[in-house]
Amino acid sequence: MSRSLQFFTPSRAPYFTLHKLPSTSYTRFPVINFPSKKHYITITKSLSSDLDAASSQVLDSGNGQTGVSGVLSADNVVAVQSHAPSESGAAAGIEVDAVTEAELKENGFRSTRRTKLICTIGPATCGFEQLEALAVGGMNVARINMCHGTREWHQMVIERVRRLNEEKGFAVAIMMDTEGSEIHMGDLGGAASVKAEDGEIWTFSVRAFGTPRPERTINVNYDGFAEDVKVGDELLVDGGMVRFEVIEKIGPDVKCRCTDPGLLLPRANLTFWRDGSLVRERNAMLPTISSKVDWLDIDFGIAEGVDFIAISFVKSAEVIKHLKSYIAARSRGSDIAVIAKIESIDSLKNLEEIIQASDGAMVARGDLGAQIPLEQVPSAQQKIVQLCRQLNKPVIVASQLLESMIEYPTPTRAEVADVSEAVRQRADALMLSGESAMGQYPDKALAVLRSVSVRIEKWWREEKRHEAMVLPDVGTSFADSISEEICNSAAKMANNLEVDALFVYTKTGHMASLLSRCRPDCPIFAFTTTTSVRRRLNLQWGLIPFRLGFSDDMESNLNKTFSLLKARGMIKSGDLVIAVSDMLQSIQVMNVP
């Protein structure tokens, strides 16, 4: 007699353990089959006597990390759910990402990494094994940039990340980045890059050139281009990687002489300058979300259920509000967070209202540095990071953090200093662009972000013990204000009492973000009931998100959490924790029993 038990589990466990109830004796069963999404175990005849008990419980995946539980009756097949393995037989589950768990066990609470890491996925990292290597290396969020690649390609990446999460117990979130509407070149007819030499004459035009693309021609996506430029203007590719001077206009064609040679990359950003300032003309009126491409990409992101949509070249809060209501109307239930990319002059002008309207912001230093003088980028970065924290929105520092690692296996000292500064500013997340998308050393670049983050966080905790928390109130209702006061106080107590961890039970994630905002010295274990909230919390500083079914009864929640975490070796008796929750307006301080 052979029976199979069907269940869902994120792990590829080598075997499962059958606990016979009510006794504690158990028998191990090999897992014999791994179809792509559902896993099966087959219980062979020789073991069937174990099933003759009224019911048996399957627990423990055998790898000590993730597992399943469910009730097996003697003669039927029962679906069971994911849960934490536990020798003691706790019935309900908990999910945490396998990498964080390993990091916690290895380094202890205090030295787990607080800064979150985002990797842009590109040709260098889109394979399943390459994605897995990034996940193991600490990638919290995978970013796909709709400027590059086809929708089919992006869909494949999303599918692979999902499969990785499901099969290997990761919780990598997905961020889709829109193309935006600033001026950029066409795709170079499929070429990976084209060299522009000093003194060469190139034609920039709104005309779509046929294939093969005539030599030294570049298609430009902005219709008003030929009208807006003047002879004598300077044309900067990617903020100055290559420079041209406008020498002649012939109908839609603009002839330019190369004055700073370099490599032209597909869809590179273009800006033009006159008398030392950026020319904006009608281009300033371009809508942020251009109707043709971006809305289709946004529909794609909603359909795929991505966790974050990052909007390029945001100019006003209205765009964000519009997009948020569009998403709310279209994606029933699944809440997609909208990240405003700060990379234009207009976004700096309307910074506070844009950030207020968004679910987070990105300091997109690549394009920002092409729109404002480079020497103004560091102060803009600091201002955006601070404002985001004040307004309780997660903030990402992006672009060129480790640019030289696209080609070399070690970073420059200057790059390490730049990464350190972003960590010291306590940004929520750091992002890799070309380093992970098309560089030669994606894993090494991620490892540098990880080790520099951990080192600087530690140094800063020691250097600046208990940074004064002067955070303005963000609550809009009395209930919000209470939550905020609770979190501020709990974080302060956590520092003063030097507790091992803060626990927060939160359905929406809001209380977790309020704690994260305080940047306490200890890590924050955030328990939430849904997988999507858990993935979204992955972007925020210091949060270790767990998925856990919990009730309104804090006493039982705590007991359940303690036993589940103890069973996995993530906490131990005597650890001091402070717990807060959405449900109960109180702060509890206790030792793990």
Ligand SMILES: Nc1ncnc2c1ncn2[C@@H]1O[C@H](COP(=O)(O)OP(=O)(O)OP(=O)(O)O)[C@@H](O)[C@H]1O
């Ligand atoms: N899906 C992809 N396919 C091919 N190349 C990619 C892909 N994603 C990124 N790249 C390469 O990696 C480089 C850096 O990626 P990233 O997405 O950060 O670029 P970016 O164009 O600077 O960003 P943005 O357009 O948002 O300002 C790109 O210029 C491109 O060459």
Ligand SMILES: CC(=O)C(=O)O
């Ligand atoms: C990330 C991005 O869009 C930029 O730096 O321009």
Ligand SMILES: [K+]
């Ligand atoms: K983009």
Ligand SMILES: [Mg+2]
């Ligand atoms: Mg950009």
